[in-house]
Amino acid sequence: MGKSTTAAMFRDRGCAVWDADAAVHRLYAAGGDAVPPLGAAFPEAIVDGAVSRDRLRAAIDADPTALRRIEEIVHPLVRADRDAFAAAARAPVVVFDVPLLFETGADAEMDATVVVSVPSDVQEARVLARGTMTRPQFEAIRAKQMPDAEKRARADHVIDTTSLESAAHGVQQVLDALLHRS
Template structure:
């Protein structure tokens, strides 16, 4: 089974690309969705201990936590030490389930694929990318987003040029959804000729 890492900075179009993979019957593990699930209960006590007063009704309040991290960026390392091991567990369960059902390709959608080292444990790395001005415009249109939050997120990620240079495939998402989908279709065709060993090396056990 080929393990594909799909990544890109905030506002670059990961969700659009992931949807296209799913339309082809290729399952995608959404790391952001897993974080939402963990914040809703399983990790709430741990995060409350690390970041007091970050819960609302027993769940992590993302607005409160985000405000705390904007004011205290060094807290990201503490948060990552809590969250990343659980994300890794979720990825392993997902890949093992996909392997068991006979999937030939499975995708891990991970925003910090390069930054957190996950690029080492996949066979193929796909980066979705768009010019910075387009990214900024998209992100600042999101409810509750501010310039400060945007800059904090971007500061945690490696430069866009470096991501593109380290990718096996780059998807330009500056244009239409149809154009993005066409690029994903071409990549899926090319994936059929690639043999990977990441699952056996990193995920089976």
């Protein structure tokens, strides 16, 4: 959808940007706060003192209850990381880059929500061009997510990321609206 590029545009304009995916990577790394509890629940997922995402995915594939158990462990840790970032941030606007914002209910904790959006064929082409995912993997992930139309309907702001120019314009419009409101 252009989420990372748009987050960088907010950062370039002086916003503090917290990235949920980066937080999970920190939590899963050797010494990360998620390693002990995930290791207790899924010992096969720990490799060299870190959480192996591939092994965690295999556990999810093998056990229909695994994802819920993982989320019960990881979501509070991610929330604590986000809260610590927010408490330390000194920027006039703090942006939380959260892929599953609406799905996890975290939107209720935000002052405003922004969705970045492109047509589904553009999204698919971008993801597959990275070479890190197959079409069936992409389709499986997209099937688990809230439909883009529903996210757009729930958002306070929608940024079209079809081009860098439209994304930059959308970022500036959101900042103008937020700064004017405060």
